Amino acid sequence: MITMLSDFGDRDIYVGVMKGVIAEINPQVRVVDLTHQIPPQNIAAARFCLMNAYPYFSDGTVHLAVVDPGVGGTRRAIAVQFANGFLVGPDNGTFSGLLSQSPALAVVELTNPDYWRISQPSKTFHGRDIFAPVAAHLAKGVPFQELGNPINSATLVQMDISGCILTETGIAGSIQYIDHFGNLVTNIPGSYVQGKTWYVKAAGLTITGSETYSDVEVGEAIALVESHGWVEIAINRGNAHSQLQIHLEDTVELAFES
Known part of the structure; x- marks a missing residue:
């Protein structure tokens, strides 16, 4: 093949x-x-x-x-x-x-x-x-x-894409990809948030971590682990890239609730 x-x-x-x-x-x-x-x-x-x-x-x-x-x-x-x-x-x-x-x-x-x-x-x-x-x-x-x-x-040539970094309060990362729907894919693996209560900070916003797009109202922002296994920021039935004005390589911070 x-x-x-x-x-x-x-x-x-x-x-x-x-x-x-x-x-x-x-x-x-x-x-x-x-x-x-x-x-x-x-x-x-x-x-x-x-x-x-x-x-x-x-x-x-x-x-x-x-x-x-x-x-x-x-x-x-x-x-x-x-x-x-x-x-x-x-x-x-x-x-x-x-x-x-x-x-x-x-x-x-x-x-x-x-x-x-x-x-x-x-x-x-x-x-x-x-x-x-x-x-x-x-x-x-x-x-x-x-x-x-x-x-x-x-x-071999390497892409200059830095990995996420563990911090005292959570994980610092960045946007590594924006898909067709405008979903913002971070470089933070979803394995970090399994079984935890968490949220993402980006562009001055605090976005709650959840499991499915429908966990928030239409037009609201959400953070979740997508099928590719990375934490992403999305808007239920919307375009997070254009609506939130968050772009490739912009920084994000993932934090956990105690």
Whole structure:
């Protein structure tokens, strides 16, 4: 299986072209679209979505992720082998969240043109000319080490997203992702609040922690642990991002009631 994640949207032909390249090489492979609605060039959003999606796929899955503002520049094109499968895409931090949970077993730079679509790839569409064909070949069983030169996993680009910090009164964190509904996903794991009475402070507001959106009236703010396992701030039937004016990387504080 191959999963695909990108910021290409569904208006243009880019995603369809990549699927055509994959089908030409490996017509039997199953392709699953994670999303192609990552905000343009938003590597942090790509990192978050891939990190939270990969556990739901079988071992051996090839995860193809192309959010690539540095395409054609000095950033490396890579493939990564990890315990659950493979990653293919640019070395720009997209894979750093997933690899913090399941470390790399091996990494190669994609230097072998035998597994590209053409030997002189486009400077602006490596998704078509390098990443899609490499993913198709991997899913077909090409040995990982044949794809290019090995590199040290310690040299992979890391996203500058700091973790949450335990404080005397609770946990200090930040907003790491904003979803389609405007829900504000923090970098605080939900495991910290299990069985406790808690609340979140953000943008001068105190927001009660609860379990479901309907625990508050329509239009009211709530904090809860979402299905992805992170504490988030939401508004029942509303958009927390626009209504509360809380943004990516804004700080939040989670506190417990005694």
